[in-house]
Amino acid sequence: MQDESELTGATARRRPKPDVLEIGGRKLKPATLMMGHGYDPALSEGSLKAPIFLTSTFVFENAAAGKRHFEGVTGKRPGGAEGLVYSRFNGPNQEILEDRLGVWEDAEDALTFSSGMSAIATLLLTFVQPGDVIVHSGPLYAATETLIGRILGRFGVQWLDFPAGATREEIEAVMDRAKSLGRVSLIYLESPANPTNVLVDVQAVAAARDTLFAEQRPPIAIDNTFLGPLWSKPLEHGADLSVYSLTKYAGGHSDLVAGGVVGAKALITPIRMMRNTIGTITDPNTAWMLLRSLETLELRMSRAGENAARVCGFFQGHPKVESVGYLGFLESGSDARQADIYRRHCSGAGSTFSLYLRGGEREAFAFLDALKIAKLAVSLGGTETLASAPAAMTHLSVPDERRKALGISDNLVRISIGVEDADDLIADFEQALRAI
Numbered sequence: 200m201q202d203e204s205e206l207t208g209a210t211a212r213r214r215p216k217p218d219v220l221e222i223g224g225r226k227l228k229p230a231t232l233m234m235g236h237g238y239d240p241a242l243s244e245g246s247l248k249a250p251i252f253l254t255s256t257f258v259f260e261n262a263a264a265g266k267r268h269f270e271g272v273t274g275k276r277p278g279g280a281e282g283l284v285y286s287r288f289n290g291p292n293q294e295i296l297e298d299r300l301g302v303w304e305d306a307e308d309a310l311t312f313s314s315g316m317s318a319i320a321t322l323l324l325t326f327v328q329p330g331d332v333i334v335h336s337g338p339l340y341a342a343t344e345t346l347i348g349r350i351l352g353r354f355g356v357q358w359l360d361f362p363a364g365a366t367r368e369e370i371e372a373v374m375d376r377a378k379s380l381g382r383v384s385l386i387y388l389e390s391p392a393n394p395t396n397v398l399v400d401v402q403a404v405a406a407a408r409d410t411l412f413a414e415q416r417p418p419i420a421i422d423n424t425f426l427g428p429l430w431s432k433p434l435e436h437g438a439d440l441s442v443y444s445l446t447k448y449a450g451g452h453s454d455l456v457a458g459g460v461v462g463a464k465a466l467i468t469p470i471r472m473m474r475n476t477i478g479t480i481t482d483p484n485t486a487w488m489l490l491r492s493l494e495t496l497e498l499r500m501s502r503a504g505e506n507a508a509r510v511c512g513f514f515q516g517h518p519k520v521e522s523v524g525y526l527g528f529l530e531s532g533s534d535a536r537q538a539d540i541y542r543r544h545c546s547g548a549g550s551t552f553s554l555y556l557r558g559g560e561r562e563a564f565a566f567l568d569a570l571k572i573a574k575l576a577v578s579l580g581g582t583e584t585l586a587s588a589p590a591a592m593t594h595l596s597v598p599d600e601r602r603k604a605l606g607i608s609d610n611l612v613r614i615s616i617g618v619e620d621a622d623d624l625i626a627d628f629e630q631a632l633r634a635i
């Protein structure tokens with residue numbers, strides 16, 4: 200592709216030459232590639248870091264190059280634009296970011312978006328048509344449920360769901376029913392589910408899909424925001440597309456909003472076409488910030504994960520704590536099925552968990568109001584520790600009965616652990632529990 204564009208003079212080729220991906224047959228790890236992959240300083244005055252390309256459009260070398268680029272943009276030629284065209288389609292910062300984001304899951308291709316929700320919306324618009332059926336795991340992120348149920352519902356799209364922990368037989372039964380309702384065009388998962396932390400068996404979903412859909416297999420997309428890209432790599436377990444709110448762990452500093460989709464090229468290409476049309480690409484500033492963030496992704500997530508293990512160890516068995524919903528306790532717990540999924544699908548327990556206090560809303564609020572280090576805010580995956588009460592905040596709009604079924608009780612506190620000193624955090628939680 201680069202050779203061809205050399206012939207016709209494509210605009211602003213920024214691919215590093217050569218891009219070092221291995222040394223002596225040793226494939227370089229993501230943590231190493233985050234410092235340079237996809238960027239050549241020689242193309243930007245030797246600047247060590249990629250400049251932020253604040254431009255709405257790119258100058259073509261000649262008319263033939265412009266035509267070729269538009270053939271890529273409009274899908275006349277597969278693979279997308281070969282050069283830089285117009286900032287609603289692509290840009291250097293976004294392309295470098297996409298190259299690096301894909302590395303973590305060894306994905307063929309990647310796209311970035313203006314938010315996690317715009318990534319999800321663009322994905323849904325790409326694959327789903329009126330009359331189609333979406334099969335999904337439940338619960339989903341509230342805005343995703345709204346998008347599928349209420350907004351796509353207006354266009355005659357139906358959905359059926361199975362609970363996140365469902366067995367292969369249960370998943371197959373739901374898929375079978377969905378087939379009788381219409382064309383199943385997408386299987387959409389979220390694991391672990393928020394705020395219950397229940398894991399989806401992606402391998403079982405893929406096996407069920409392959410059994411029930413011999414031809415025209417609906418793609419499996421999964422929201423991997425909570426454990427990805429470090430602790431969970433669902434493409435390895437049969438998912439076709441891995442979806443991210445990059446606002447969370449990938450961004451990691453609670454200072455930006457962005458989204459991503461990584462996976463098979465054949466599926467990414469039509470999503471890119473949709474993104475080109477509706478303009479849900481991430482902006483250059485945010486893309487640049489994410490390049491900064493990805494350099495420390497492994498460091499940040501590892502530290503946060505270690506901190507969470509320490510903090511959850513402190514909470515467990517505390518007299519004012521009823522229970523702790525933390526993936527790290529699955530292996531020693533009583534739910535053999537969830538423990539089995541965890542062993543097969545996860546390489547770490549994450550740093551976001553559910554704390555059930557003894558009591559109700561009064562106790563939860565007293566705890567939250569007494570915190571001195573942890574901040575009272577929704578969101579997760581940042582360097583700072585956050586705590587919130589889902590029943591009164593993120594899930595306030597969920598009907599009472601459904602809330603009960605999902606275990607979103609008034610005594611639930613949701614905590615995302617950051618990279619602070621673990622003993623300081625424990626001291627803070629200890630004094631907050633005393634204040635109840």
Ligand SMILES: *Cc1c(COP(=O)(O)O)cnc(C)c1O
Nearest residue numbers: 314315316340422424444446457
């Ligand atoms: C935050 C979040 C989203 C939405 O992402 P935005 O970047 O806020 O649009 C989607 N899924 C999950 C699991 C999330 O946590």
